[in-house]
Amino acid sequence: METIIVENIYKYYPAATKKERNKALNGISFTVKNGEIFGLIGPDGAGKTSLFHILTTLLLADGGRATVDGFDVVKDYKQIRKRVGYMPGRFSLYQDLTVEENLQFFATAFETTVEKNLDLIHEIYIQLEPFKKRRAGKLSGGMKQKLALCCALIHKPSVLFLDEPTTGVDPVSRKEFWQMLKSLQLQGITTIVSTPYMDEANLCDRIGLLQNGSLLGIDTPENLTRNFGKPLFALKAEQMYPLLLHMRAYDQTATCYGFGDYHHITFIDPHIQQADIRSYLQGVGFTEPVEIRQIAPGIEDCFMDLLNH
Amino acid sequence: MNNKVIQTENLTKTFGDFTAVNTISFDVYEGEIFGFLGANGAGKTTAMRMLSGLSTPSSGKASVAGFDVYRQTESIKKNIGYMSQKFSLYEDLTIRENIELFGGIYGLRGRLLQEKKMALLKNLELEDDQMKLVSSIPLGWKQKLAFSIAILHEPRVVFLDEPTGGVDPITRRKFWDLIYAAAAKGITVFVTTHYMDEAEYCNRVSIMVDGKIEALDSPDRLKITHAAGSMDEVFQQLARRAVRKAD
Numbered sequence: 001m002e003t004i005i006v007e008n009i010y011k012y013y014p015a016a017t018k019k020e021r022n023k024a025l026n027g028i029s030f031t032v033k034n035g036e037i038f039g040l041i042g043p044d045g046a047g048k049t050s051l052f053h054i055l056t057t058l059l060l061a062d063g064g065r066a067t068v069d070g071f072d073v074v075k076d077y078k079q080i081r082k083r084v085g086y087m088p089g090r091f092s093l094y095q096d097l098t099v100e101e102n103l104q105f106f107a108t109a110f111e112t113t114v115e116k117n118l119d120l121i122h123e124i125y126i127q128l129e130p131f132k133k134r135r136a137g138k139l140s141g142g143m144k145q146k147l148a149l150c151c152a153l154i155h156k157p158s159v160l161f162l163d164e165p166t167t168g169v170d171p172v173s174r175k176e177f178w179q180m181l182k183s184l185q186l187q188g189i190t191t192i193v194s195t196p197y198m199d200e201a202n203l204c205d206r207i208g209l210l211q212n213g214s215l216l217g218i219d220t221p222e223n224l225t226r227n228f229g230k231p232l233f234a235l236k237a238e239q240m241y242p243l244l245l246h247m248r249a250y251d252q253t254a255t256c257y258g259f260g261d262y263h264h265i266t267f268i269d270p271h272i273q274q275a276d277i278r279s280y281l282q283g284v285g286f287t288e289p290v291e292i293r294q295i296a297p298g299i300e301d302c303f304m305d306l307l308n309h
Numbered sequence: 310m311n312n313k314v315i316q317t318e319n320l321t322k323t324f325g326d327f328t329a330v331n332t333i334s335f336d337v338y339e340g341e342i343f344g345f346l347g348a349n350g351a352g353k354t355t356a357m358r359m360l361s362g363l364s365t366p367s368s369g370k371a372s373v374a375g376f377d378v379y380r381q382t383e384s385i386k387k388n389i390g391y392m393s394q395k396f397s398l399y400e401d402l403t404i405r406e407n408i409e410l411f412g413g414i415y416g417l418r419g420r421l422l423q424e425k426k427m428a429l430l431k432n433l434e435l436e437d438d439q440m441k442l443v444s445s446i447p448l449g450w451k452q453k454l455a456f457s458i459a460i461l462h463e464p465r466v467v468f469l470d471e472p473t474g475g476v477d478p479i480t481r482r483k484f485w486d487l488i489y490a491a492a493a494k495g496i497t498v499f500v501t502t503h504y505m506d507e508a509e510y511c512n513r514v515s516i517m518v519d520g521k522i523e524a525l526d527s528p529d530r531l532k533i534t535h536a537a538g539s540m541d542e543v544f545q546q547l548a549r550r551a552v553r554k555a556d
Binding site: 045046140169171172198199241257259261 | 474
């Protein structure tokens, strides 16, 4: 069953110059299945927040239609608002209310009580409990994030919208946050989450790669990487920056990017041999030992490949 | 790379009974790309504020570009560049005005400022866009512009506090091209990041946990000593030992 259906959604914003209209969303279509974690991956300005605002009924689209949990985002906005939990990108709880007061406020606004729904947030709330008398504004970043998640869950929503919940958060806290999402999934909650971190894409059931208001690809992480469709090489040497410059200057190189401790390179000729690469490097005077191996692409390789088309 | 541009010895900062930075000692060399990692709340920002002359240490020694962090903070400020994701450029000034404003603040005047401005615009291919308001340009441009402005006066060292958040993977890599080029010119780069692949681009990396530097080495050696396959694993191993949970 499909919990979210998005059909050909457009959104325009007035542009800075009169010549062009800014298309924030350019004919977006996708579905999210019941109980799925769906990731919207893309940089700032790709249109993630506009799409979230449309689906949570905070913004009207300029074209297309969408339903959430079977309800139309325009006609049935009141039903949708009761059923979704939304964690905006910017921390938007009441800074001068305590942890406890924020939870009570959001529970009351949804005509329920904290006690009634404690089981859903219990696992997250026990980490917050020592600070329950502290004002939200005085919490650390990780704790603010946990409180925001609790407030978004306090009315037992069927769909959870998380807009960049892990941006600017360190890798350890990010990992913990994703463990919480996985355990919420076990309780049947459908989650749509946006992130600029490519490594988080692998933790989603399916992902959509968003750039400049268009979806470049929608699939499971496994299928997206399987469809890369050309050999990818990883190169490493002691002098990585000169190696990068030499490989970019190679007339056989199609793309060449730094990738952590290796450079990832695709070539114009799909049948290129390691010996060809080595003899080129020798020829331009790069004589130190170079490790060359063919590797399987990751999500980030795929995203960059799609960006180049 | 034998000239020390940053030297610290038991550098410490306390706030009341809270020790934000706890006796850290390390050196950074000329032209080095030095990654300064740590979980939120580990003490990175406090340490960077001391090294950039904005905060007086509680104890210990440190010098930046040859100047003392207690007595010569004004000289430090003139010899460093600084850029962060949170504060970099004035949104309601044009590209050109931002270059002129910051260039002037960093002490560039007259013909020299004009020459540097033209070179920067050419290098970033922004000649045709120089009259645009910064608020109207894409985030990736802003980041590249902010970095280029931070090194306009050719400082000995540039501090980058999470410079690359929120952009697409290609734009992020283009930003690192600028970092490599600056380091190749001899500018020392001191950078914090939450992207662990970027930690791999650094010559050496330090990892702070609860105010202390718990590891400092090249990415390759850190992976060997921690029996880890990636810098992410190294980071997870060390940062999970953290006791304190504050920002």
